[in-house]
Amino acid sequence: MSASTSGGGPLSPQAAAALQEGIGLVFGRWTALQMAVENQWGGRDSRAKADQLAASVLSWFANSKGPFYYDDLEDMMFDSMSDSFNTEVEDGSAGEVAKKLLEMHEECLQNNFSSIEKLRNTRPQGNAVSQSRQIATEDDDSSDDDDEPSMVENEAARSEDMAVDEPKPSKPTPDADGWTTVPPRHGRGKN
Template identity: 70%
Template sequence: MAASNSGAGGGPLSPEGAAALSEGVGLVFERWTALQMAVENQWGGRDSRAKADQLGASILSWFCHSKGPHYFEDLVDMMYDTISESFNADFEDGSVEEVAEQLLIMHEECQQRNYSSIEKLRNSRVPGNAVSQSRQIAADEDDDSDSSDDEGDTKMMDDEATQQQMAVDKPKPSKPAPDADGWTTVLSRRGRGKN
């Protein structure tokens, strides 16, 4: 982290390094749930996919064509500005900073011809995309909460039905009847139903 905060040096990328970084940016973007949701839900309009691709191209160009050092804060600011303009959104989940840090580390590694983090991403490719995975997680959580809600709803309906049956099944005494000793129990106003 210290290297990415102080700015990365290391010279220009080789053509092989630039190609690897391009692939790495794409792999990171595929796993970036907030960005994938913005694209799928067309927060940037019909060309949301193109806007996400343009963000990736801008980042790649920033790494390959701007003279270093490349500062973390500059990358984060550029990403926030582009997301705000392109998708009319602010990703407040901390993902912009996580992605920026990952991209800066990847860039430094590519400058040193070390492509291990990109290979790791390539080999850990998960089925589906980030959005469907997050939806699946949310659906699993919803299923758990729904089932307990359903049980609660059913119990509440059973309780209400029991109360209604109790009120309906019991005949209302027209007048209190005296007991064996001749005493009559008088119900309080609250206990009497409206006649």
């Protein structure tokens, strides 16, 4: 997916402040990032690294002329998680976060802050990290019950809290020979 947003000019100071808040709210709901921070996967300065990622995303929007490409933003976040937290985000959440941030940026260019207000007014129920831990603990306590939700399923549930309306891609199914074709991850490994 290489969809782009037009750019549409610089953000007003009010829009930039709203976008900064929106980035913080979305990142606060991004379970992979919050787990990396809480568990200090980036070392003692994990919180500062998360704050730097948010600042980098805001700077990307504020200082780039556009158009803004989804793949570029997803790659920036994917690479930052890998470099700063030694974490490979393979659950698709970086893409979902990128999509939400691009939508927010477009709204902010039009001085429309409704999605940011919605995030501000709908606090996530509890802490995403503790919920993931609780589900992981329940899985450990059970006797390998397949009915228990997994952390991956919890990731999908958490991403729904971000109000991402993009339909989930269907899982690849094996062909008659048992082989599954996996779509390429655009931009991975490029410098």
